[in-house]
Amino acid sequence: NQLSLYITNLINQALEENNVWAGIDFEIGMRNNAATITGVNDANIFPDEIEFRLKNRFKFLEERMSLNVGGNYVIQNQGQVINQILPDFSLELILTDDRKLKARLYGRTDLNLVGFNTLAPKLGLGVTFRTEFGEMNEFEKQLKANVRSAIEQ
Numbered sequence: 001n002q003l004s005l006y007i008t009n010l011i012n013q014a015l016e017e018n019n020v021w022a023g024i025d026f027e028i029g030m031r032n033n034a035a036t037i038t039g040v041n042d043a044n045i046f047p048d049e050i051e052f053r054l055k056n057r058f059k060f061l062e063e064r065m066s067l068n069v070g071g072n073y074v075i076q077n078q079g080q081v082i083n084q085i086l087p088d089f090s091l092e093l094i095l096t097d098d099r100k101l102k103a104r105l106y107g108r109t110d111l112n113l114v115g116f117n118t119l120a121p122k123l124g125l126g127v128t129f130r131t132e133f134g135e136m137n138e139f140e141k142q143l144k145a146n147v148r149s150a151i152e153q
Contacts, residue, residue: 004028022063027053027070048072064094071109086110086119102128 007026015021031049052069057063071087088108095101107123133139 020058022057024054024056027051044055061093066092068092076123084119102131104128 004027008024011026013026029051031051041065050073051070052073053068055066055068055070055135057066068090069087070089071085073083073085075083081127086109088106090104090106092104095103104126105124105127107121109119109121131139131142133142
C-alpha cells in the first residue's frame with residue numbers, strides 16, 4: 001500500500017503542469033493463490049500473482065471521463081507455470097451534472113477455468129446510478145421523482 005501511495009505521489013508531482021490529466025492513481029498488489037486454489041499450504045511466501053492498476057481522470061469534458069488500465073501478472077496457477085500478463089481496462093463517463101449517472105465500458109482477461117493455458121476475455125457495458133438515502137421509503141420517493149423529471153424533460 002505504501003509503495004502504491006509513493007508511486008502515485010511521484011507521478012502526480014511529475015504531471016502537475018499538464019492540460020490532460022487531472023490526477024493519476026497507481027496501485028500494486030501481490031497475492032499467493034496456491035493455498036486457496038489447491039487447499040495445500042506449502043509455506044511459499046513468494047506471490048504467484050501481481051496486480052497493477054493505473055487510473056487517471058482527464059481534465060477535458062469537465063473531468064467527466066476516467067480511464068482505468070491494469071492487469072495481473074500471473075506466475076503460476078495450480079502448479080502450472082504461466083508467466084502471462086492478463087490485461088483489463090474500464091472507461092467511465094459521467095452522464096449527469098450531479099455525477100450520479102455513469103456509463104462504463106470494461107474489458108478483462110482471465111484464465112479459462114476449463115483449460116488453464118487459455119484465456120477468457122470478458123467485455124461489457126453498464127450504466128450505474130448512485131444516490132444516498134437514510135431509509136428505503138426515502139429512496140423510493142427519490143427514485144420516483146428522478147424518473148418523473150427525466151420523463152418530463
